[in-house]
Amino acid sequence: MSKTFFIDTTRCTACRGCQIACKEWQGFAANKTTQLGWGSHQNPPDLNALNYKIVRFNEHKEKDRVIWNFTPDQCRHCTEPTCKPAADEVDKNAVIIDDATGAVIYTDATKKLSKETFENMRSYCPYDIPRRNETTGIINKCDMCNERVTAGLLPMCVKTCPTGTMNFGDSDKMLDLANQRLAIVKKTYPQAQLLGADSTRVIYLINDKPENYHKTIAANPDKSFKKIARARKPTLEGIIQDLMS
Numbered sequence: 001m002s003k004t005f006f007i008d009t010t011r012c013t014a015c016r017g018c019q020i021a022c023k024e025w026q027g028f029a030a031n032k033t034t035q036l037g038w039g040s041h042q043n044p045p046d047l048n049a050l051n052y053k054i055v056r057f058n059e060h061k062e063k064d065r066v067i068w069n070f071t072p073d074q075c076r077h078c079t080e081p082t083c084k085p086a087a088d089e090v091d092k093n094a095v096i097i098d099d100a101t102g103a104v105i106y107t108d109a110t111k112k113l114s115k116e117t118f119e120n121m122r123s124y125c126p127y128d129i130p131r132r133n134e135t136t137g138i139i140n141k142c143d144m145c146n147e148r149v150t151a152g153l154l155p156m157c158v159k160t161c162p163t164g165t166m167n168f169g170d171s172d173k174m175l176d177l178a179n180q181r182l183a184i185v186k187k188t189y190p191q192a193q194l195l196g197a198d199s200t201r202v203i204y205l206i207n208d209k210p211e212n213y214h215k216t217i218a219a220n221p222d223k224s225f226k227k228i229a230r231a232r233k234p235t236l237e238g239i240i241q242d243l244m245s
């Protein structure tokens with residue numbers, strides 16, 4: 001049965017327990033970063049080869065109030081991963097999909113991929129997720145804690161979250177949970193919505209406009225699987241479809 005995360009951002013306190021738990025489980029060292037000069041409590045400033053997960057901080061003003069929106073960001077394990085075809089051209093084992101869970105997994109074979117292929121994978125991803133370890137050459141990202149999940153355990157970030165923001169389980173159950181929470185949250189925040197439910201294995205609930213979160217909270221519409229496939233192998237029919245969409 002395929003698995004899905006449900007990330008209820010309305011419950012996130014930005015404690016960053018998930019971010020640190022992910023690093024610990026993956027055995028990643030700390031990054032040297034600074035918060036000076038860019039005016040945010042977010043740390044580190046972006047995803048990198050040693051952070052598969054990052055809690056993003058976005059703030060805006062409404063009347064006299066400052067609103068802080070938090071986004072635990074990670075790979076969405078897309079049902080049609082746009083990062084995969086570029087890797088497949090070099091080595092079909094570099095990016096694999098786990099049949100049981102649907103997890104999109106980058107293997108050590110990503111080492112064989114050139115920097116140009118990596119840059120294509122990253123630019124095709126609708127959420128700007130892949131990163132490359134410049135020391136090892138490995139391209140990496142969240143692996144859905146697939147070893148833990150196949151052993152019957154929760155992903156580390158879900159296990160650690162103290163607020164109920166991070167949820168994980170069978171895809172149909174997560175969709176039900178997401179819709180239940182949406183119905184409750186909508187009573188107070190009419191613009192609340194779910195993101196990613198139709199095309200990914202990570203469903204987000206947000207209670208503010210998407211533009212008030214990090215720019216990758218919603219998929220870049222120019223990077224759908226069909227559009228990327230057409231851009232990589234242009235046909236007259238595809239060009240017309242893109243012009244009309």
Ligand code: SF4
Binds near residue numbers: 075077126128
């Ligand atoms: S979010 Fe990006 S990196 Fe993750 S599976 Fe989708 S296309 Fe690939």
Ligand code: SF4
Binds near residue numbers: 021145157
């Ligand atoms: S599922 Fe595992 S690898 Fe992915 S963000 Fe959570 S802890 Fe990190």
Ligand code: SF4
Binds near residue numbers: 011018
């Ligand atoms: S552990 Fe939970 S509450 Fe804390 S930052 Fe992560 S998602 Fe938010």
